[in-house]
Amino acid sequence: MKRFDPMEAMASIRHEFGEHGGVNMSIEASTTFTVMQAMTMPEIFHGLRGPDEGGCYLYGRHYNPTVYALAHQLAAMEATENAYCTASGISAIAATIFQLCRTGDHVVASKTIYGGSYALLHNFLPERSGEKTTFVDAGNLDEVERAFTPRTRVLYVETVANPTLEVADLPSLARIAHQHGAALVVDNTFSPLMVTPSLHGADVVVHSLTKFVSGSSDIIAGVVCGSREFISSMMDVTSGALMLLGPTMDPRVAFELSTRLPHLGVRVAEHSRRALAMAELLERAGLAVHYPGLASHPHHERLRALMNPGFGWGGLIAVDLKTLERANRFMEHLQLNEKFGFIAVSLGFTDTLMSASASSTSSEMSEEDLAHAGISPGLVRISVGITGALEQRLAQLENAVRAIR
Numbered sequence: 001m002k003r004f005d006p007m008e009a010m011a012s013i014r015h016e017f018g019e020h021g022g023v024n025m026s027i028e029a030s031t032t033f034t035v036m037q038a039m040t041m042p043e044i045f046h047g048l049r050g051p052d053e054g055g056c057y058l059y060g061r062h063y064n065p066t067v068y069a070l071a072h073q074l075a076a077m078e079a080t081e082n083a084y085c086t087a088s089g090i091s092a093i094a095a096t097i098f099q100l101c102r103t104g105d106h107v108v109a110s111k112t113i114y115g116g117s118y119a120l121l122h123n124f125l126p127e128r129s130g131e132k133t134t135f136v137d138a139g140n141l142d143e144v145e146r147a148f149t150p151r152t153r154v155l156y157v158e159t160v161a162n163p164t165l166e167v168a169d170l171p172s173l174a175r176i177a178h179q180h181g182a183a184l185v186v187d188n189t190f191s192p193l194m195v196t197p198s199l200h201g202a203d204v205v206v207h208s209l210t211k212f213v214s215g216s217s218d219i220i221a222g223v224v225c226g227s228r229e230f231i232s233s234m235m236d237v238t239s240g241a242l243m244l245l246g247p248t249m250d251p252r253v254a255f256e257l258s259t260r261l262p263h264l265g266v267r268v269a270e271h272s273r274r275a276l277a278m279a280e281l282l283e284r285a286g287l288a289v290h291y292p293g294l295a296s297h298p299h300h301e302r303l304r305a306l307m308n309p310g311f312g313w314g315g316l317i318a319v320d321l322k323t324l325e326r327a328n329r330f331m332e333h334l335q336l337n338e339k340f341g342f343i344a345v346s347l348g349f350t351d352t353l354m355s356a357s358a359s360s361t362s363s364e365m366s367e368e369d370l371a372h373a374g375i376s377p378g379l380v381r382i383s384v385g386i387t388g389a390l391e392q393r394l395a396q397l398e399n400a401v402r403a404i405r
Contacts, residue, residue, distance in 0.1 A: 066251035089208025091247030092222030110138035119364040167299035174201020212348035272312020321378035338396035347383035
């Protein structure tokens, strides 16, 4: 496969200069847009004209120039034809499932995914729309294959699973999905730039831009990346899930995110560099650490085969301390005694964030489902930050390990 550089791909997108020649694009704050000829408006409503067909805009919930400029950058990053940005990551996921499925359709999903995605597929959609989901071990291709039915429309996985850091075999999963006429939908939130799922068979790629793309834990946002036809269908004024559900990204948010993309690669690489050093320390200490950059990780070579060079193995570590009591002592020591980071959900922040997943971001799952997904009560997810000297952070982490012996 030809080497793909997502940062170079983003840089190749036509630069949007500001209204008066500013090096940054302008923020288009209008909610509605003027047409110069009256007959242009019905053409827009019928899908004959739009941003890519004559540069016509209708209404901020439909398309906004600032938001669309960001979408083009993110589509380039994910090597897809098009994209559109949303108000949150979960809205991007929900709208994608709604667009691909009808009442009574079926989804096959990894048993180990973000708790909000699990609740959407396990609780909300079956109750509201009759869509059913079968949760499987995505690493067991035979189990994945057996789960498909004639009504299966989507195979849903995360490139790097939250919070166990299992790595999806994207080419094999794509082959299974496509043999059954289903779409492979991949959440790439944990691995921006590191992996480009569309190059390995994914049909739709979603992100919570709240995380690494934002990098500052100050913005809630999401994106759907896919074919031009699929994104157009989502924005259709009569049947589009994004258009009619209305999870609209504010243009001010789009502008903010566009200014952070140029240094995303530097940040991801540094998150990864530090995470690898910390994972190695934890492994030397004899703890049950999960990090795909370690040769001991069962999917180390799988991720190597999927990776774009230069961005490392990711900024997330999972360490299984077996009990919630021990996990809490570990996190509290790191936060209160070492000033190492914060006990908080989310990830991709400049500072380190820590949480016990079973009682936080995966708490939507039952005890049985948590056990099935391999998420123990003492599993601590660490989103490694980029502040402070690495040597200092390693010493703090070592102190915390000694404190829980």
